[in-house]
Amino acid sequence: MSAAVHTQTRDPRRPVVNPLTTGQLPRFVELYVLVGSAIVSGGIALLMGHHWGTFVILGLVIYLVALAVLSTMAESRRKAVDRIVRSLVCIAFLLAIAPLISTLATVAIKGIGDLNWSFISTTGGAVFNPATLKVTISNGALQAIVGTLEITGIAALMSIPVGILTSIYLVEYSRPNQLMARAVTFLVDVMTGIPSIVAGLFALSLFTIIVGPKAFSGFSASVALSVLMIPIVVRSCEEMLRLVPHDLREASFALGVSRYSTIIKIVLPTAIAGIITGVMLAIARVIGETAPIFIAASFTNNFNANPFNGPMQTLPVLAYTGYKFPSQDIAASNASAWGAALLLVLIVVILNIIARIIARAFAPKGAR
Amino acid sequence: VSTNESGFRSSAEPFARSGAAGSDTTDPRTPRGAGSARAKVKSRPADRIFFGLSFGAATLILVILAAVALFLIIQAIPAIVASWQHNPDLSSGPTAGYSNFWSYVGPLIWGTLFVSAIALIIGAPIAIGIALFISHYAPRRLAGILGYLIDLLAAVPSIVFGLWGIIVIRPLLLPLTTFLNHNLGWFPLFGGAASTTGSTILAGAVVLAVMILPIISSISREIFLQTPRLHEEAALALGATKWEMIKMAVLPYARSGVVSATLLGLGRALGETMAIALIISPSIQISWRILTESQNSQTIAANIALNFQVANGLQREALIGTGLMLFVISLGVNILARFIIGRTGPGTGSKRKTKPARPSVAATSAPIESAALSMAIIDQPEGAQS
Numbered sequence: 001m002s003a004a005v006h007t008q009t010r011d012p013r014r015p016v017v018n019p020l021t022t023g024q025l026p027r028f029v030e031l032y033v034l035v036g037s038a039i040v041s042g043g044i045a046l047l048m049g050h051h052w053g054t055f056v057i058l059g060l061v062i063y064l065v066a067l068a069v070l071s072t073m074a075e076s077r078r079k080a081v082d083r084i085v086r087s088l089v090c091i092a093f094l095l096a097i098a099p100l101i102s103t104l105a106t107v108a109i110k111g112i113g114d115l116n117w118s119f120i121s122t123t124g125g126a127v128f129n130p131a132t133l134k135v136t137i138s139n140g141a142l143q144a145i146v147g148t149l150e151i152t153g154i155a156a157l158m159s160i161p162v163g164i165l166t167s168i169y170l171v172e173y174s175r176p177n178q179l180m181a182r183a184v185t186f187l188v189d190v191m192t193g194i195p196s197i198v199a200g201l202f203a204l205s206l207f208t209i210i211v212g213p214k215a216f217s218g219f220s221a222s223v224a225l226s227v228l229m230i231p232i233v234v235r236s237c238e239e240m241l242r243l244v245p246h247d248l249r250e251a252s253f254a255l256g257v258s259r260y261s262t263i264i265k266i267v268l269p270t271a272i273a274g275i276i277t278g279v280m281l282a283i284a285r286v287i288g289e290t291a292p293i294f295i296a297a298s299f300t301n302n303f304n305a306n307p308f309n310g311p312m313q314t315l316p317v318l319a320y321t322g323y324k325f326p327s328q329d330i331a332a333s334n335a336s337a338w339g340a341a342l343l344l345v346l347i348v349v350i351l352n353i354i355a356r357i358i359a360r361a362f363a364p365k366g367a368r
Numbered sequence: 369v370s371t372n373e374s375g376f377r378s379s380a381e382p383f384a385r386s387g388a389a390g391s392d393t394t395d396p397r398t399p400r401g402a403g404s405a406r407a408k409v410k411s412r413p414a415d416r417i418f419f420g421l422s423f424g425a426a427t428l429i430l431v432i433l434a435a436v437a438l439f440l441i442i443q444a445i446p447a448i449v450a451s452w453q454h455n456p457d458l459s460s461g462p463t464a465g466y467s468n469f470w471s472y473v474g475p476l477i478w479g480t481l482f483v484s485a486i487a488l489i490i491g492a493p494i495a496i497g498i499a500l501f502i503s504h505y506a507p508r509r510l511a512g513i514l515g516y517l518i519d520l521l522a523a524v525p526s527i528v529f530g531l532w533g534i535i536v537i538r539p540l541l542l543p544l545t546t547f548l549n550h551n552l553g554w555f556p557l558f559g560g561a562a563s564t565t566g567s568t569i570l571a572g573a574v575v576l577a578v579m580i581l582p583i584i585s586s587i588s589r590e591i592f593l594q595t596p597r598l599h600e601e602a603a604l605a606l607g608a609t610k611w612e613m614i615k616m617a618v619l620p621y622a623r624s625g626v627v628s629a630t631l632l633g634l635g636r637a638l639g640e641t642m643a644i645a646l647i648i649s650p651s652i653q654i655s656w657r658i659l660t661e662s663q664n665s666q667t668i669a670a671n672i673a674l675n676f677q678v679a680n681g682l683q684r685e686a687l688i689g690t691g692l693m694l695f696v697i698s699l700g701v702n703i704l705a706r707f708i709i710g711r712t713g714p715g716t717g718s719k720r721k722t723k724p725a726r727p728s729v730a731a732t733s734a735p736i737e738s739a740a741l742s743m744a745i746i747d748q749p750e751g752a753q754s
Contacts, residue, residue: 085614102532194436197639197694201672205688227436323534324645345525
């Protein structure tokens with residue numbers, strides 16, 4: 001009886017099918033469907049004479065629908081959903097990469113024309129030619145480069161010691177559940193969320209109260225940047241100090257070395273590569289801040305290398321004012337904005353690369 | 369080494385601490401904390417000075433945060449309590465036409481929240497998708513590099529995004545703006561006269577969304593990677609597809625972490641200045657429309673940036689007052705995010721025991737624990753430590 005049922009359900013002339021491999025689409029089905037839908041949507045876009053944005057969106061919609069239908073018919077609904085999600089996730093990633101490439105390419109193309117030696121080495125300004133009675137605007141970013149380096153440098157000088165010492169307190173001295181340690185940890189977290197423009201307003205308020213009105217100065221901008229930089233330094237240094245193996249500290253304590261010497265001679269040298277990396281990334285983060293510097297140091301076209309007196313120009317602010325408050329020669333102002341932006345991006349990228357190289361080259365064994 | 373650029377405290381650490389605290393009493397090996405070591409080691413002057421320095425630095429952080437609030441309040445109070453109609457400063461210039469501080473700051477708060485919310489609606493799903501892609505879909509070998517590419521987005525200065533938005537995003541979104549306005553104009557968001565230059569809230573929000581992508585995705589990614597490997601493998605062994613595995617094992621585990629990552633992204637969007645100031649053509653009003661020009665709601669930060677240099681005296685103090693409001697709002701959002709991750713973060717309750725730990729946890733835990741944890745680390749996907 002059971003044999004009869006068996007022969008009814010399975011035709012003996014057909015080969016035995018493995019239920020685990022039935023109903024599978026070919027391996028690169030996504031690729032085939034993508035090419036197919038690109039051709040279809042390209043055809044539609046050509047016929048209707050539409051924008052290329054229509055082509056992309058239409059192609060993606062056709063692709064998703066076709067894939068869903070194919071997979072539901074050949075496989076199952078569950079697998080269709082799986083394939084759709086996989087595609088959506090990949091699209092999300094491409095959606096993030098596109099702006100990155102587009103931004104960097106735009107800045108490079110727009111800025112490269114203006115970025116030359118005279119842009120870097122001169123202050124720029126208007127030159128009046130008495131013979132032709134014409135005013136020519138020459139672009140220069142020297143004052144902005146000097147301002148950026150001075151303001152960021154002073155901010156780094158103030159934040160790095162405070163940041164490293166705080167992380168040493170958190171990791172080496174405080175007990176984990178101590179109120180002070182928890183308060184500091186929490187407030188550092190909160191401080192990372194302070195809007196940058198609020199930091200600028202704080203610095204301006206502080207110096208308005210101390211110095212009086214019109215208290216624009218490079219140092220004031222440095223204070224604002226420090227407020228933004230300290231939590232980043234604390235966070236990364238803390239993480240690095242926690243990676244130092246406890247055995248090293250214990251060995252040092254066992255030899256009778258004091259806590260202070262252990263930290264200076266054992267813990268810090270072990271973590272130094274990570275700390276430098278964190279500091280570099282923190283500098284790269286604040287060097288591009290525009291709003292706080294714009295509020296606290298204002299802007300100027302004159303050369304001012306004294307951070308304690310008068311407005312200072314910086315690269316990000318030059319990029320901003322070049323677009324928002326251009327001079328009579330709007331094209332020249334915009335060009336200098338792009339030159340400054342490209343210079344800024346180059347500095348940030350170089351800082352990032354150096355940080356990664358340090359992290360990679362000196363990473364302690366076992367942490368990677 | 370995971371250098372978290374967003375400055376976010378990964379959820380593993382609070383538990384690492386509580387773990388170390390628990391072992392303090394039972395494990396004499398742990399020399400953490402000043403008390404136990406100090407009792408045995410002779411206290412030297414250099415030691416006390418160094419402790420004083422580091423304690424002072426930690427105290428300085430409390431002082432700075434208090435000072436930020438204090439100085440903003442001191443500067444803002446005169447404008448907040450002033451009578452705006454009768455004051456010669458406040459009844460002219462950028463602050464003209466408002467009866468008091470609150471009627472000035474109200475529409476600005478609305479604009480800030482509105483623009484950030486739209487940016488979040490656009491950006492958060494993409495960011496979570498990216499995090500899933502890097503943690504679960506991308507080839508293992510590529511995951512580290514792809515994650516670094518996304519982090520690079522965070523390194524691009526905001527002013528550069530602003531300039532990029534002006535010349536790339538505005539023209540790019542113009543066809544979409546006209547399309548939405550023509551076909552869906554009855555919907556309040558898309559109503560009004562469509563912009564012809566592209567200086568719309570939509571364009572600003574798209575740029576803002578790009579800027580908050582890296583923070584949301586890097587935090588979500590770390591949390592997705594902390595999902596217990598065994599949960600994932602159990603789901604796969606039961607025949608789940610990859611998406612079903614993610615839906616059943618990864619997302620429930622990471623839900624609160626993703627929520628707080630989104631809130632931190634919101635915090636970033638609230639304070640963003642330059643992109644908005646450069647792109648959106650604003651007016652101070654409460655409006656739902658995102659496709660219009662010169663009738664867009666204005667944000668606090670952009671309003672300060674645009675008016676600060678022309679403002680004088682009390683007007684400037686009024687702007688500082690709006691900055692104080694921004695400070696309070698973003699402080700609230702950040703505290704809420706930290707609270708969520710602290711209270712209901714992954715690894716609470718029974719999950720704590722099975723949670724794969726990061727190397728830092730292993731370094732501070734008791735020996736037996738760390739043996740188990742190092743096994744968990746071997747289990748962990750490569751991307752977790754890169």
